[in-house]
C-alpha cells in the first residue's frame with residue numbers, strides 16, 4: 233500500500249470517529265429538552281420568568297456563537313486558507329443582507345415577522361437534514377426530494393407545533409416583536425391564531441410528517457432500519473416536546489442544545505484542530521477551540537443587538553420587550569447565516585445526493 237493510501241485510510245477512519253463522537257454528544261445535549269418535557273408533564277409549566285432563561289443563556293451559550301464562525305467554515309470545508317477576500321465576502325454579505333432585512337423590519341414589521349418564521353423553518357430544517365445525514369447516517373434520505381420533505385418536517389416542528397399547541401404565547405411574542413416597530417400593526421397577525429387556521433396547520437403538517445416517515449420507511453429494508461428509527465424517534469419526540477413545553481422555554485432550549493449544538497459540531501468537523509480533538513475524545517479542547525474562534529464575532533453580534541436596541545422606535549422596557557429585541561437581532565443575523573450554511577451544504581453535497 234502506498235503512503236498516500238495509508239494516509240487516506242487513516243483520514244477516513246479518523247473522521248468516522250469524529251462523527252460518532254459528535255453523534256453521541258447530540259444525544260447527551262438533548263437531555264435538557266427531555267427533562268423540560270418530563271418536568272412540564274409532571275409538575276406543569278414553570279413560571280414565565282424561568283421560561284426565558286434558556287433564551288437569555290443563548291446569547292453566550294451555543295446560540296448566538298454558533299453563527300460566529302461563519303467567516304471560517306467555508307474555506308475550512310474547502311481546505312482553503314482564510315484570506316482577506318474570503319473574510320470580506322462574509323462581511324459584505326452580513327452587512328448587505330442584514331441591513332436590507334433590518335430595513336424591512338422598520339418598514340413592514342408584519343411581513344418581516346412572517347419572513348422570520350419561514351427563514352427559521354428553512355434554516356432549522358436544513359440543519360437537521362445535515363445532522364441526519366452525517367450523524368445518524370440516514371440512508372433513507374437518498375433523494376433530494378426526500379431531503380426537502382425532511383427539511384420541511386424538521387423545520388416545521390419548532391415553528392408550527394407551538395402555533396397549534398400554544399397560540400396565546402405564540403401570539404404574545406409575535407405581537408411584542410411587531411409592536412416594537414408599529415404599535416397598531418400586530419392585529420394583522422390575528423387570523424394566524426384562529427382555531428380554523430391552527431386546525432388546518434395541524435392536519436396539513438401532521439400529514440406531511442406521516443408522509444415523510446412512511447416514505448422513509450419504504451426506502452429501508454428490514455435489518456437496516458436503525459437510522460430511520462432514529463429519525464422517527466427524533467421527529468415524534470420533538471412533536472411531543474413542542475406540544476407540551478411552552479414555546480419560549482421550548483424554543484430557547486432547542487435553539488441552544490439542538491440546532492446550535494449540531495451546527496457547532498459541524499463546524500468542528502471541518503476544522504482540523506477541533507476535529508482532531510473530538511476524535512481523541514478531548515471534548516473540552518474542541519469546545520475551547522470553538523469558543524476561541526467564535527469570540528470576536530459573538531462580540532460583534534452583541535454590538536448588532538445594541539444597535540437594534542437603539543434603533544427600535546419603542547424603547548424596550550420589559551422582559552418580553554428585551555426578548556423581542558433579541559429575536560429581531562437574531563432574525564437580522566440569521567438571513568446571511570443561512571447563505572453561509574447553504575454554501576457549506578453545497579460544499580458537503582447535502583443537496584446533491
Ligand SMILES: CC1=C(/C=C/C(C)=C/C=C/C(C)=C/C=O)C(C)(C)CCC1
Pocket residue numbers: 348349351352355390391394401402405406479480483484487491559562563566
Ligand atoms: C421564541 C419564540 C418564537 C420564535 C422564535 C424564533 C423564530 C427563533 C429563531 C431563531 C433563529 C433563527 C436562530 C438561528 O439559528 C415564536 C415562534 C414566535 C413563538 C414564541 C416563542
Ligand SMILES: [Fe+2]
Pocket residue numbers: 298299355359491495569
Ligand atoms: Fe444556525
